[in-house]
Amino acid sequence: MVTLDAKVPDGPIQDKWDNHKFSVKLVNPANKRKFDVIVVGTGLAGASAAASLAELGYNVKVFTFHDSPRRAHSIAAQGGINGAKNYRNDGDSVYRLFYDTVKGGDYRSREANVYRLAQVSVDIIDQCAAQGVPFAREYGGLLANRSFGGAQVSRTFYARGQTGQQLLLGAYQALAGQIAAGKVTLYNRSDVLDIVTKDGEARGIVVRDMLTGQVHAHSAHAVVLATGGYGNVYYLSTNAMASNVTAAWRAHRKGALFANPCYSQIHPTCIPASDEFQSKLTLMSESLRNDGRIWVPRDHDETRAVADIPEEDRYYYLEEKYPAFGNLVPRDVASRNAKTVVDEGRGVGPLKNGVYLDFAAAIARDGEQAVRERYGNLFQMYERITGEDPYTVPMRIYPAIHYTMGGLWVDYNLMTTVPGLYALGESNFSDHGANRLGASALMQGLADGYFVLPYTIGDYLAPKLGEAALSTDDPAFTDAIRAVDDRTRRWTSKQGGTHGVEYYHRELGKIVWEYCGMARSEAGLEKALSEIPALREEFRKNVKVLGSPDGINTMLEKVNRVDDFMEFAELKARDALHRTESCGGHFREESQTEEGEALRDDENFAYVGAWEWNGDDQAQTLHKEPLHFENVALTQRSYK
Amino acid sequence: MSKMLNLKLKIWRQSGPYAQGAFLDVDANDIPEDASFLEMLDIVNERLIADDVEPITFGHDCREGICGTCGVMINGQAHGPEKATTTCQLHMRKFNDGDEIVVEPWKATSFPVLKDLMVDRRAFDRIVEAGGYISAPTGTAPDANEIPIPKEVADSSMDAAACIGCGACVAACPNSAAQLFTSAKLHHLNVMPQGQPERWKRTEAMVETMEDFFGSCTNHGECHEACPKEIPLDFIAFMNRDYVRSKVKNRSLASQ
Numbered sequence: 044m045v046t047l048d049a050k051v052p053d054g055p056i057q058d059k060w061d062n063h064k065f066s067v068k069l070v071n072p073a074n075k076r077k078f079d080v081i082v083v084g085t086g087l088a089g090a091s092a093a094a095s096l097a098e099l100g101y102n103v104k105v106f107t108f109h110d111s112p113r114r115a116h117s118i119a120a121q122g123g124i125n126g127a128k129n130y131r132n133d134g135d136s137v138y139r140l141f142y143d144t145v146k147g148g149d150y151r152s153r154e155a156n157v158y159r160l161a162q163v164s165v166d167i168i169d170q171c172a173a174q175g176v177p178f179a180r181e182y183g184g185l186l187a188n189r190s191f192g193g194a195q196v197s198r199t200f201y202a203r204g205q206t207g208q209q210l211l212l213g214a215y216q217a218l219a220g221q222i223a224a225g226k227v228t229l230y231n232r233s234d235v236l237d238i239v240t241k242d243g244e245a246r247g248i249v250v251r252d253m254l255t256g257q258v259h260a261h262s263a264h265a266v267v268l269a270t271g272g273y274g275n276v277y278y279l280s281t282n283a284m285a286s287n288v289t290a291a292w293r294a295h296r297k298g299a300l301f302a303n304p305c306y307s308q309i310h311p312t313c314i315p316a317s318d319e320f321q322s323k324l325t326l327m328s329e330s331l332r333n334d335g336r337i338w339v340p341r342d343h344d345e346t347r348a349v350a351d352i353p354e355e356d357r358y359y360y361l362e363e364k365y366p367a368f369g370n371l372v373p374r375d376v377a378s379r380n381a382k383t384v385v386d387e388g389r390g391v392g393p394l395k396n397g398v399y400l401d402f403a404a405a406i407a408r409d410g411e412q413a414v415r416e417r418y419g420n421l422f423q424m425y426e427r428i429t430g431e432d433p434y435t436v437p438m439r440i441y442p443a444i445h446y447t448m449g450g451l452w453v454d455y456n457l458m459t460t461v462p463g464l465y466a467l468g469e470s471n472f473s474d475h476g477a478n479r480l481g482a483s484a485l486m487q488g489l490a491d492g493y494f495v496l497p498y499t500i501g502d503y504l505a506p507k508l509g510e511a512a513l514s515t516d517d518p519a520f521t522d523a524i525r526a527v528d529d530r531t532r533r534w535t536s537k538q539g540g541t542h543g544v545e546y547y548h549r550e551l552g553k554i555v556w557e558y559c560g561m562a563r564s565e566a567g568l569e570k571a572l573s574e575i576p577a578l579r580e581e582f583r584k585n586v587k588v589l590g591s592p593d594g595i596n597t598m599l600e601k602v603n604r605v606d607d608f609m610e611f612a613e614l615k616a617r618d619a620l621h622r623t624e625s626c627g628g629h630f631r632e633e634s635q636t637e638e639g640e641a642l643r644d645d646e647n648f649a650y651v652g653a654w655e656w657n658g659d660d661q662a663q664t665l666h667k668e669p670l671h672f673e674n675v676a677l678t679q680r681s682y683k
Numbered sequence: 684m685s686k687m688l689n690l691k692l693k694i695w696r697q698s699g700p701y702a703q704g705a706f707l708d709v710d711a712n713d714i715p716e717d718a719s720f721l722e723m724l725d726i727v728n729e730r731l732i733a734d735d736v737e738p739i740t741f742g743h744d745c746r747e748g749i750c751g752t753c754g755v756m757i758n759g760q761a762h763g764p765e766k767a768t769t770t771c772q773l774h775m776r777k778f779n780d781g782d783e784i785v786v787e788p789w790k791a792t793s794f795p796v797l798k799d800l801m802v803d804r805r806a807f808d809r810i811v812e813a814g815g816y817i818s819a820p821t822g823t824a825p826d827a828n829e830i831p832i833p834k835e836v837a838d839s840s841m842d843a844a845a846c847i848g849c850g851a852c853v854a855a856c857p858n859s860a861a862q863l864f865t866s867a868k869l870h871h872l873n874v875m876p877q878g879q880p881e882r883w884k885r886t887e888a889m890v891e892t893m894e895d896f897f898g899s900c901t902n903h904g905e906c907h908e909a910c911p912k913e914i915p916l917d918f919i920a921f922m923n924r925d926y927v928r929s930k931v932k933n934r935s936l937a938s939q
Contacts, residue, residue: 095821110742111808113848114750130828166824173824175817175875177841184831202841208749209844212871216816223812231805254797283744317685317717320726323746393685427768430717430776493821543732545725590737594699595798597740598732 045300045655047668050454051155056141056674060159063455064498068505075100078504079263079512081248083235083290085112087207087485088468089269090214091492097226098217099497104261105218106233106250108285108600113215116271116283117488120207121328123191123199124485126168127161131188135196137161143194144483145675148448148476149627149643151303153651154674155455156473163494164486168200170493174213178202192329192374192481199482204328204420210485214492230261234600236527238266238294238464241519245464246512249520249527253600256593258528260520262512264504265463267496268294269488272447272469274307276608276615277560278552279316281326281445287604288611291451291470299459300653300666302472303449304611305619308479308628309561311377313443314428315397319549324443325428327421329481332370332377334405334414335438337361339389339398349399349437360384373680375478375628375641378442382561385441397439406434442561446484448475448628449618452653452668456499457491460653463503467491472651477627532592534602540587544602547582551605551612554578559616564632568620575616579609614654614663621665624648636679645677685717688775691783692727694739697796700803704796706785707739716776720763721746721753723775724786741800748772748911751847754854755800756787761851761909769849769911789854793861793896804850806896807864813892814885815868817877830876843870845912852906852914858898863906865893866922867914873925883932886925 052063070078078101082093085107093105109115127140140161145152172178172186178200179187191199202209221227230250237249239260247262273288274280295301312331313324338359340352360380362369370377381398390396406414411434415422422433429439451459451466453473458465468488475483513519558571582605590596624644625634634642651668690711697704709731714723721743728738744752748769755770757763763773778784786800794802844867852863869886872878878885900919907916 098820109744109752110804111848114744114752116745116750119745119747119749128827168827169824170819170821172827172830173817173819173877175840175872175877177837177844177871177875180832180834180837182834184833185828205749205845212844216811217819219808219812220816220818283750284746285744318715320715320718320722322722322725325747427772428774430774497821543729545729587732589732589735595740595801598738
């Protein structure tokens, strides 16, 4: 029987982390080399954790399916990273960042974790600057900041539009130093396909070498997953093509509870899909909404060219509905309203699947040069992808999935319900509640890797001093290797098949987007719960996988991932169905205010919903971790 | 609906690092001009799969021009004809109906072909491991504003740090040299105050590791032309200067 013990330390919120750091067990510096730690994933969380653990003296093995650790999808983050430095003297503080994050998460995150995140945010900026991250600077040489995502203070640090890339290079370079020092062993092009447990504890992983197809095992005293989110369950998202839920899902099947899988975040300013073969969606910085006006034609059957549509026939729906915030309403509100007008048939573009983001007023007011200086690179990116010039024709935008707040349930130490198995960054659930604030994903990944796990992992390891890691000859490993090898070979040994794996992934994405996307309803989710298992069955029977399992086989890599998404999608829909309230990125049509805003039900749903796997033919069991708000009062958001 | 193109592709196929490769001729008809180059390959692959032919293997991931995973030779040009653009951001509207397009992997001995269009670029990681970092173990950092850095210096560092490590510079070079990549990595750190203590050791080690793997630079400048991030050529001059100085500096540092 699983019990959810969050292990939140006692005491006032300001003192919890300090008290905890003092009370956790330590591994003596000379003994750290006696422990092996596996880190899966080399994004911000994984690379920073692996480098930091190695610096402390642990033996680290790090795994990535990329050719180089530097390619993890953290690299694509554009905007910035929050840090409660208060360098701008504008009233920011650790407490304010904590408060904003809890409120922004729509009161579905764990207060103690969020407070710690805000506390270490200042150390992250110091650490990254010391590594040589080329943050933007003022002429005086000090760090520049901007306000981001509607925050009322300027606490976001950035490196042009490439903050994720620069922070990842910092962590990757620290990792490279440890690889050169022999403290980290890197396994690239390695697909982690299972987590190995024995006597209830994590002992290692099973890996498929993507070059040779060989399946083998690695053993360690602890296993750290930093494997990102599950956004690609939607097929079209702003995630990279290979981002997947496999390692987290396999951990779930081995006993790790999966928390809040229904939470996913939609970003309002993405470029709409142009055809069926669209492989991914591209996000453009939200800053565009500062000067762009969002509208659609009032007439559903509008056929005139944009320039010929007079003002009175244009529906500036955000400005009309939310006069105070206008085009700057939060991400979820902007996204849902775009969906509403497109669903009404007012969409623009050849597929009628977007809304206009129009800069004509800004160009008339400030001049084209001023607009070019502010957004030149974004306009260029838009033109490259669509072939349209946004200086003369309004941009077309539509929301897309780009972050997932749910993930493996972890306690205050970032340990999952499987002892010895940790989850970091986007792969855990803990800090963003039901909605993540802008510039907070990079902060959380690096907080977990640089400043949380290196302290907390000792608490688990210290009592194991003198114990060897489990031999990979143990049946726990050999059985797991055989199971993974059988599963992998089953796909290629099947004869026939109707469609390739892309087809099934696309079909799955359509179901999840339609019924478990921006707006969800009981009837829709019930439909998803009947369609997903049917599609999964057809997929398993009819998917066509060509080529050999003994070597590079990109179809085979993908089919394992889609297979896990097929199972995960069902849990996601089940979680969305059970949570009959709306909160943050989870909008239940049955639960909205008179103005159409998300309406929480704090009496019945102020908890983390964590699901336990019970086997292939059994429904998962829901466990609840009640959330206590002792520092931030629960209020209803309003943007009128 | 977007306009459709009919294309004649010649795509390099090679089953493994030591296998004999050959061009596959494909009539790629009805390709939407709004598709990216990699989406065009996706479409070709779906059709190959329908005909029970194994799809073409190519490296790719973010598809927004930042991860550096993708990259093929398109009609002999690394990342194709559009300036400052990765393969994933190149769109088919840059081609004409009826075009013949030759698609090959990066061609360089240090980037061996793994399969079809996918190559092994681990040599780049070895160069970084040789010294492409600032030793600042977690927890040791002073306050971030303790060291002011002139904006011009930070901007110049950022110009170099924009490198995505795709390898187009090596692929475009007649000598398969990696000077542009290595100099970008060096410039990113060597101009920053934090990078000074290890500057000379870093430069000597990275340049010499580069030379273990790659050819020599003869100033063709093809690397810069192919670079999707337009890394400036003069970083190579900075690197050469620092390398010469490192030979003296490293010895005088040791004798202090």
